[in-house]
Amino acid sequence: GPKRPQVVVLFGATGDLSRRKLLPGLFHITGVGFIPGCRIIGVSLDELDTAGFRQFAREAVDQFSTRKIDEADWAAFAETLDYVPLAQGAGALRAAVERAEQALGEGCRRLHYLSVPPAAALSAVRMLAEAGLVEGSQIIMEKPFGTDLESAVALNTKLHEVFSERQIFRIDHFLGKEPAQNILAFRFGNGLFEPIWNRNFIDHVQIDVPETLGLGKRSAFYEATGAYRDMVVTHLFQILGFMAMEPPTALAPAPISEEKNKVFRSMVPLDPKDVVRGQYVGYRSEEGVEPESDTETFIALKCFIDNWRWAGVPFFLRTGKRLAEGQRIISIAFREPPKSMFPQGSGVGAQGPDHLTFDLADASKMSLSFYGKRPGPGMRLDKLSMQFAMHDTGMIGDVLEAYERLILDAMRGDHTLFTTAEGIERLWEVSTPVLQAPPPVRLYPTGSWGPKSIHQLIAPHAWRLPF
Ligand code: BG6
Numbered sequence: 001g002p003k004r005p006q007v008v009v010l011f012g013a014t015g016d017l018s019r020r021k022l023l024p025g026l027f028h029i030t031g032v033g034f035i036p037g038c039r040i041i042g043v044s045l046d047e048l049d050t051a052g053f054r055q056f057a058r059e060a061v062d063q064f065s066t067r068k069i070d071e072a073d074w075a076a077f078a079e080t081l082d083y084v085p086l087a088q089g090a091g092a093l094r095a096a097v098e099r100a101e102q103a104l105g106e107g108c109r110r111l112h113y114l115s116v117p118p119a120a121a122l123s124a125v126r127m128l129a130e131a132g133l134v135e136g137s138q139i140i141m142e143k144p145f146g147t148d149l150e151s152a153v154a155l156n157t158k159l160h161e162v163f164s165e166r167q168i169f170r171i172d173h174f175l176g177k178e179p180a181q182n183i184l185a186f187r188f189g190n191g192l193f194e195p196i197w198n199r200n201f202i203d204h205v206q207i208d209v210p211e212t213l214g215l216g217k218r219s220a221f222y223e224a225t226g227a228y229r230d231m232v233v234t235h236l237f238q239i240l241g242f243m244a245m246e247p248p249t250a251l252a253p254a255p256i257s258e259e260k261n262k263v264f265r266s267m268v269p270l271d272p273k274d275v276v277r278g279q280y281v282g283y284r285s286e287e288g289v290e291p292e293s294d295t296e297t298f299i300a301l302k303c304f305i306d307n308w309r310w311a312g313v314p315f316f317l318r319t320g321k322r323l324a325e326g327q328r329i330i331s332i333a334f335r336e337p338p339k340s341m342f343p344q345g346s347g348v349g350a351q352g353p354d355h356l357t358f359d360l361a362d363a364s365k366m367s368l369s370f371y372g373k374r375p376g377p378g379m380r381l382d383k384l385s386m387q388f389a390m391h392d393t394g395m396i397g398d399v400l401e402a403y404e405r406l407i408l409d410a411m412r413g414d415h416t417l418f419t420t421a422e423g424i425e426r427l428w429e430v431s432t433p434v435l436q437a438p439p440p441v442r443l444y445p446t447g448s449w450g451p452k453s454i455h456q457l458i459a460p461h462a463w464r465l466p467f
Contacts, residue, residue: 005037005108006411007100009093009133011124012115013042013053013083016217017142019060021173022115025404027061030080031073034408037108039100042083043093043124053083066401090131097133110137111411117221118144118151122158129162140169140410143234144225145419148435149428156421165421169410174235175242175417176402176409178390179364183242183330184251186358186366193356194247196334198309203353205243206316206331207236208465209360210323210449219288227299228277228434231319233427237264238419239360240315243330244305253415257423264426266307270434274302278451279441280322296441297321300454301434316458322446324466328360331464342379347371351383352462363390363399 008026012018030038042053058078061069084096101108112128114121121141128134141159146152159168174180187194196202209231215222222230241260248255278298284291298320305315334354342348348371359365365388372384390396400408409417442451454463 003034003036003412005104006035006039007097007104007108007110008038008040009043009097009110009112009128010040010115011043011113011120012142014044014046014048014056015115017115018042019056020064021401021403022113022407023057023060024065025401025407027057027065027074027077028067029400029404029408030077031070035411037104039080039082039103041093041096041100042081043086045086047085047087048083050081050083054078054081057081086127090127093127094131094133097131109411109413111407112137112139113407114140115142118146118155122155125159125162134162134167137163138167138169138410138413139163140171140407142171144229145170145234145424146428147225147229149425149432152425152428156425160421166415168421169406169415170419170421170424171403171406171410172234172238172419173402173406174360175238175419176400176404176406177360178362178399178405179358179360180239180242181417182364183239183358188247188251199311199313201334202313203333203335204314204316204461205240205333206318206329206464207239207243208317208331208463209236209319209328210325210465211319211321212323212326214322215286215289219286222297223289223293223295226295227297227320228431232299232301232317233431236317236319237427239330240303240317241423244310244315246309251416253418256416257420261420261423261426262307263305264423264430266305266310267426267430268304268306269430269432270301270303272434272437272439274457275434275439276300276451276453276457277439277441278320278444280320280446281443282446294438294441296438298323298444298450300450300457302457303430316461316463318450318454318463320444320450324447324449327465329465330358330360332356333461333464342381346379347374347381355464357464363396365389365391 010018010022026040029035048056082096082100084092097110110133114124116124146155187197241263244263245259246262248259277296279295280297283289283297284293300318302314302316332355336349336353340348355369357367367385367387369383369385371381374380374382406417442453444451449463
């Protein structure tokens, strides 16, 4: 839609996400003129005044802005920040929003960002209803969108009593990453790849997101969440949706959600036998962690999409904390040639199948590995590769961080990169067997690639990482 000024009500304004991503992100997108005007009202449990909130925001921007801070830009931004302690209630919030709307003038939009845990999100929703700030508003929700099917349905039901699905933007920041969107461009902007994007040519797919990070200060959140709920049911399955979906009828929100949801509907409910849960050695002695905690800090699994395109093609997913490397890759392994004409010992096949690999680093990278002839007499084959890195193109000037892109989309009312209630609920349904009968956690040393059983899980194939 047309560019309109925005009032942003930011619940959880002094929280970790707000500090690391949202305030620095808002500073950037308002500063470079993506929106014609903006006022931000911070809300949280902290008893701050506006000056205190501006100070908090300044520290957040200093520490986490990825760009140089221009003092004039900062002064203009600080001016737009207001703060309402939660304890002051709906009336004070309403008054602050009215002040902001008056300052911005006619035709502004309203966006409520609920950067708080689910229980707090529901009370924020009730507060917004009480303040009369529902109609004409959009609302951004943060994960977790429930902890299982039942709680997800309950959460959505409660939400829908106040906001319609059209008003709700459920954020999954992996979909805001440039390289994730590039999957769509790559698949549907070219005639070359889509014909081989199916079970006739693809042997298996890996979505592998190891992290070196530990818990930081998030042990309370993490203990109750674990790697599966934190990463798989949200980010990794959403990426799988982009990889596996049919071409949508148009590059628009409804057709894209429809195709992604069809993938989720075709997913076979997970078999606990195909899941490896891990916990790093030492997790149980971290501050805030139960001494006998059963929370997984690692998960690897095999899943299937039972439709014409993907029947029989395993998708292997892996992610975890305190692993050997931080990577985010999607790797497609192609089937071997039907017959080898190369002599025994030529090297063909010795280094695994041909791969197409997407790297979801900050700027897209891709590589295609294949066999080719090693120079010299005779016929010896070696694994060669073609590489693409967006960095080398010089086209990275306008890069938006994932959160910036998604906030901007929500401001414009564009649902393309957001998830739906239906999709989320189906993913919980697919997860039910594992949530109900989780396999035991296996310990793994920090700095490793996870418990040993990950190799059995993927055999006779092998994990693509480490390169
Ligand atoms: C978050 C998870 O959603 O994503 C974190 O809660 C995880 O545990 C993070 O570390 C990874 O995001 P990114 O963008 O750093 O890969």
